[in-house]
Amino acid sequence: GKYQLIYFNVKGRGEAIRLLFKDNGIAYEEINCGENWLKEWKPQMQFGQVPALKDNDFLLVQTNAILRHLGRKHGLYGNNEQEASLIDMINDGIEDLRVKYLTLIYKNYENGKDIYIAELPAQLQPFEKLLSENGAEKTGCCVGNKRSFADYNLFDLLDINQVLAPKCLDDFPTLTAYYQLQLARPGIADHRESESFKQMNINGNGKQ
Numbered sequence: 001g002k003y004q005l006i007y008f009n010v011k012g013r014g015e016a017i018r019l020l021f022k023d024n025g026i027a028y029e030e031i032n033c034g035e036n037w038l039k040e041w042k043p044q045m046q047f048g049q050v051p052a053l054k055d056n057d058f059l060l061v062q063t064n065a066i067l068r069h070l071g072r073k074h075g076l077y078g079n080n081e082q083e084a085s086l087i088d089m090i091n092d093g094i095e096d097l098r099v100k101y102l103t104l105i106y107k108n109y110e111n112g113k114d115i116y117i118a119e120l121p122a123q124l125q126p127f128e129k130l131l132s133e134n135g136a137e138k139t140g141c142c143v144g145n146k147r148s149f150a151d152y153n154l155f156d157l158l159d160i161n162q163v164l165a166p167k168c169l170d171d172f173p174t175l176t177a178y179y180q181l182q183l184a185r186p187g188i189a190d191h192r193e194s195e196s197f198k199q200m201n202i203n204g205n206g207k208q
């Protein structure tokens, strides 16, 4: 196939991209850059980081740029410009919470876990409101009635937060139903039953 996902052997920032490929039946090759990262791979990357997408000879880094690229190319960016802008808005909100999560995991896990979990409901409330206004518990879409790249990013965000705080969606019926709809999608279910998924840590330091 023409797509290569270059990333480490972790879910991390790569998982939303993998889910997009799998749920839409898009063929891709997974390249583990863990071996020889500093000498071979890091110098190739525009910001010295991964995930990276190779689309034939085109190399793109930055997770959200990759998601938007695939969204544009595979009809996963809404039905019109207003929906595309709302998808951007929600995806930026997802990124904000993902950065908070990653800061906890990599910089402050032991001392920050309890406060992060205590503050998590307030962080999830805006998503509950936005998705319930969109009827996402029925459509499985965070915007409009067509799936977008933000749905894969949000699903992964809800997934990793439930590993950290299993009851974090208990007060959010829309997010609970939305998450279950994603989980039931054949492409996503198959992906999560694969050995590669099961053996993969969520984060590089093994904390979750």
Ligand SMILES: N[C@@H](CCC(=O)N[C@@H](CS(=O)(=O)O)C(=O)NCC(=O)O)C(=O)O
Pocket (backbone or CB within 6 Å): 008, 010, 012, 013, 042, 048, 049, 050, 051, 061, 062, 063, 064, 204
């Ligand atoms: N803003 C970037 C951040 C990418 C990033 O932080 N990548 C880390 C790996 S991970 O945190 O996404 O798992 C990396 O390349 N680290 C290796 C290095 O910086 O040398 C994005 O969204 O892709």
